[in-house]
Amino acid sequence: MIKGKFIDNLPKIYGIYTGGFLVFIILMSIAEQAGMSKELIGIFFVSFTVLIYALIGWLSRTLQSDAYYVAGRQVPTVFNGMATAADWMSGASFVAMAGGIYFKGYGYMALLVGWTGGYVLVAALLAPYLRKFGCYTVPDFIGTRYGGNLARFCAVLVLTLASFTYVTAQINATGRIASVALDIPFNIAVYVGLASILMCSMLGGMRAVTWTQVAQYIVLIIAYLLPVFWISSNIGAGFFPHFMLADEVARIAELEGQFGFVKNSAADMATVPKGLAQITKAHSEVNATPWAFISLAICMMAGTASLPHVMMRYFTTPSVRTARRSVGWSLFFIFLLYSSAPMLATLSKISLMDPNLATGIIGKSIAEVQALDWYQNWNQAKLMFVSDFNGNGTLELNEFFMKGDAVVLATPEIAGLPYVISGLVAAGGMAAAMSTADGLVLAISNALSHDIYYKIINPKAETAKRLIVARILLVLIGFAGATIAALEINDILGSVIWAFDFAMSGLFFPLVLGVWWKRANAAGAVAGMLLGLGSGTAYLVWVKWYAGEGFLGITTNTFGLVGASVSLVAMIVVSLITEAPDSATQKMVDDVRVPSGKTILGKQ
């Protein structure tokens, strides 16, 4: 397939792909009717989609550095938007977000606002300028703008720490989904997940990741939206849930008042499997202080604008103008899923809680619930649990326990949808986790191979050698991530939030001021990165492991506020007491601010 021709035919190719996928879903549902087992359906869904991604990865193989690092800078606006959306929406967004909303309500919604609002910062402050710069990686920008290997090295350090925190969570998620869908032990499933991730990225780098991410976006958005719309019509809530669930939200509030939030005793809770929770917070009430909400939103927004795996997607567009528009498309595609997550949480809750619905279990007898087919399945998977604490034989709201992930994974089954939908959801979760993991692993290995190996260690290396090094690093980082993921240290979302705080601590101001403040110099940037990252990390360690009290209500989820503040002050003070950047650097910043003309690095 000729490259130019491929780009021209994108809508057609992905149109056929989407149609093919829909036909596949229909075939599977026919197979289900004909008696195909649940296990087999799950295996078909996950392995079929993963094989398609691997095929795209293989077709996109390349030996050119431009294609490997920035997909030849020819990804059209809308497709880059889809790829970014898949890159962005991780296993956490897909599997855990609706669950978070389900259990934590308003306080958790700060993440939705933060993870979307951050794109305004990306569009206005950074993406078009970094595109004009013409860099391969984010540290490439830092290193060239500020000059010197030290600044470059510090940027790689922050990038690696933030992205690595994030990637272990993603590999963990691929492993968990693969283990459920393929019915294999988790510590083997992690490496199956890793192998799928590497198949998509190793041969073609950014080019392969781009075209697999578009394919993954299509799978994950169908997998997320289809059940939401289906359940909504099924329970008679309306055919377009986003605009029609107000009655259900009000009904949940009414039922919450009726059932009450009974607190279980510690002795009772000790019998509940770890990680499972009951509903303790009102669905739609404002249950967090303004500062708790806003501080978390700020961290997620600044973190979004500093995470290199997102930023580097905008290096692949043909121009500055398309980079800017592409940010808008990215957020549009993200919005489709994010605005559906609260709807899914609402539908899931009403299905379980409302005694008027056939699916409602609260108020039924414990024995009846325990006999339910889906309950037995998810109980076995350690995602659900019931226990008759008060001994009245009836299931109360405080006697039903679920893991957050179950909201997405189990709701289709609870709401009585055919199993084929559950298989689809597993494939969607796999796509979401894989696409993000690919972006992250590539961001790290590209930074190490381009910025550390090529720019610092061996500037004379030939392209072929550089690309071999890049691929070896890719595999090594993947394995390191999988090894840590197999240890299951943190739950999926915990480490995802930390990644944003790390990135924000070290990179936000060095990136933004690099474009918006000419006076910023290398010494300032190095101080900003190191002191920002150092202070943020110190605060996290202090509060998390040394039982520190913290200050200003800053928690282990918002420690980026400490890091970024220190980073800003350090960067300004150190820049001002050291020499201003030379005239060549100032000229470079001027050129970055204008869309026309050659890219900065293209000139050198």
Added chain:
Amino acid sequence: MSKQEQHWEKTRGLLFITLAIWFVFSIGIFLFGAEMQESSIKPFGYPLTYWFTCQGSLAIFVILIFWFAGRQEKIDDEFGFTEREGDQ
């Protein structure tokens, strides 16, 4: 003032407007989360704060970025700084 300085001044002006709108819908309104929730304004019947966290703010960000991109393109055009074929 050179053409480039004027261009940058306008770009900066647009940035401040964009960030102001962004600030209102990502931070500003959530200072009054509890008050807004009680409001009688109910988009699609949802409580107001709940609606903003589910859809409102998110949709406004999408529109804001496209609006910002359009305005910035106009500024670039005005000063003749729009990219041409073969600029890369």
